[in-house]
Amino acid sequence: MGRALLALCFLAFLAPPVIAETAGASEDLQKRGAYVLRASGCVTCHTDEENGGEFLAGGRALETPFGTFYSPNITFDREHGIGAWEEKDFHRALRHGVAPDGSSYYPVFPYTTYTRMRREDMHALWVYLGSVPKRARENTPHDLVWYMRSRMANRAWKFLFFDPGVYHRDSRQSKEWNRGAYVVTAMAHCGECHTPRTVFGNVKTDRAYAGSKDGPESDSVPNITPDEETGIGDWSRSELTDFLAEGLMPDGDYVGGAMADVIDDGLSHLEPGDIDAIAEYIESVKPIRHEVD
Amino acid sequence: MRTFTKAIVMIGSAVALTVGGALSVSADDKAYIKYRQSAMKAMSGHISGAVAIIKGQVPYKDDLVTQVTGLRDTTKVLPNAFKQKTSGGKTRAKDNIWEDSDDFNQKITALQTAAEDFLAAAKSGPEAAGAKLGAVGEACKACHKKYRAKKS
Numbered sequence: 001m002g003r004a005l006l007a008l009c010f011l012a013f014l015a016p017p018v019i020a021e022t023a024g025a026s027e028d029l030q031k032r033g034a035y036v037l038r039a040s041g042c043v044t045c046h047t048d049e050e051n052g053g054e055f056l057a058g059g060r061a062l063e064t065p066f067g068t069f070y071s072p073n074i075t076f077d078r079e080h081g082i083g084a085w086e087e088k089d090f091h092r093a094l095r096h097g098v099a100p101d102g103s104s105y106y107p108v109f110p111y112t113t114y115t116r117m118r119r120e121d122m123h124a125l126w127v128y129l130g131s132v133p134k135r136a137r138e139n140t141p142h143d144l145v146w147y148m149r150s151r152m153a154n155r156a157w158k159f160l161f162f163d164p165g166v167y168h169r170d171s172r173q174s175k176e177w178n179r180g181a182y183v184v185t186a187m188a189h190c191g192e193c194h195t196p197r198t199v200f201g202n203v204k205t206d207r208a209y210a211g212s213k214d215g216p217e218s219d220s221v222p223n224i225t226p227d228e229e230t231g232i233g234d235w236s237r238s239e240l241t242d243f244l245a246e247g248l249m250p251d252g253d254y255v256g257g258a259m260a261d262v263i264d265d266g267l268s269h270l271e272p273g274d275i276d277a278i279a280e281y282i283e284s285v286k287p288i289r290h291e292v293d
Numbered sequence: 294m295r296t297f298t299k300a301i302v303m304i305g306s307a308v309a310l311t312v313g314g315a316l317s318v319s320a321d322d323k324a325y326i327k328y329r330q331s332a333m334k335a336m337s338g339h340i341s342g343a344v345a346i347i348k349g350q351v352p353y354k355d356d357l358v359t360q361v362t363g364l365r366d367t368t369k370v371l372p373n374a375f376k377q378k379t380s381g382g383k384t385r386a387k388d389n390i391w392e393d394s395d396d397f398n399q400k401i402t403a404l405q406t407a408a409e410d411f412l413a414a415a416k417s418g419p420e421a422a423g424a425k426l427g428a429v430g431e432a433c434k435a436c437h438k439k440y441r442a443k444k445s
Contacts, residue, residue, distance in 0.1 A: 246430050250341070254430050255437065
């Protein structure tokens with residue numbers, strides 16, 4: 001079992017970037033893009049499931065201390081989605097947080113994480129999005145506090161708090177750890193909710209994964225560092241992977257709230273090898289004592 | 294002057310009563326909340342036990358059917374456990390349980406069905422049971438997503 005998992009991780013890590021796009025290769029690419037979509041948690045925000053919204057057509061409300069954001073339509077509809085974009089616009093959005101018109105995105109769109117994504121994964125995601133049915137759903141304008149209404153502020157924010165750049169593997173760590181670090185910090189963006197933020201809305205990097213009292217939807221977000229008392233230090237590996245893959249908690253309870261969506265729309269679609277890799281990485285972060293609830 | 298003082302006292306008590314009423318929880322509600330929470334805890338206890346057996350973390354295969362029967366039986370008390378709307382108190386049950394009660398009850402029925410399937414599979418052994426656990430989890434999560442508030 002352990003060996004099979006390891007082999008899987010190894011394969012996932014070695015999966016070569018696809019360059020030639022013959023018919024079969026293109027299908028593989030779409031599949032890989034669909035996987036990147038799930039691993040990156042795109043569905044949870046870009047589909048308004050609660051109100052029966054269509055797949056990736058946006059409109060999901062996300063309440064934050066800065067106001068309510070409504071996710072945009074990312075289907076290839078030319079007018080309301082991203083169908084009029086070129087692929088380089090898409091890469092720029094993910095890598096640099098810049099929209100085709102040159103304005104900067106609000107960091108509620110976790111380009112701060114996606115900037116670390118490898119080019120071939122971005123490419124696969126783009127190809128996959130092109131295969132998703134187009135939906136002509138008009139975007140809902142955000143409803144923000146006055147000082148956040150201008151996107152000019154986003155530029156300043158970026159200048160202060162954003163370092164663009166692809167993920168670099170840490171050669172002192174195992175392959176599995178590196179895969180986990182990549183999935184967590186370049187795709188799944190766990191830290192966007194689980195790391196507390198300052199009043200400026202940037203994550204407190206020295207408090208990584210220590211949880212937050214005021215996460216999205218004004219809910220508290222648990223401390224997921226390996227601290228024994230206030231984090232998940234007393235969870236076993238299989239308790240953690242069961243949680244990530246299914247939402248089953250160590251006491252036999254099943255998760256609800258935003259994390260249930262994160263699991264159902266995202267993590268539950270991942271290969272067991274990637275779930276294990278995520279656990280390997282999360283278990284290695286610095287334990288921080290921080291009581292959230 | 295006395296009339297004025299009286300008025301202040303009256304308004305003050307009215308406010309105190311209203312606020313106090315909203316914050317406190319009646320003894321009856323406390324009992325209902327406790328009953329509800331015991332049912333939920335019983336289910337998580339049985340699931341946790343069943344998972345330990347299914348994963349082979351404990352060697353008590355013979356107890357699997359007992360654990361899953363416990364879960365199945367507890368799902369049957371849920372309709373009553375959530376019948377009474379309570380207000381205030383230490384609970385994560387959201388008010389929409391009683392506003393969207395048709396949907397809520399459908400979700401309970403879905404859980405009961407999943408638990409029956411889980412039990413039928415458990416009778417063939419841990420491996421078969423393991424294949425049916427996921428559906429139980431789906432039913433749990435579907436309800437928790439919509440009707441359970443996060444810890445505050």
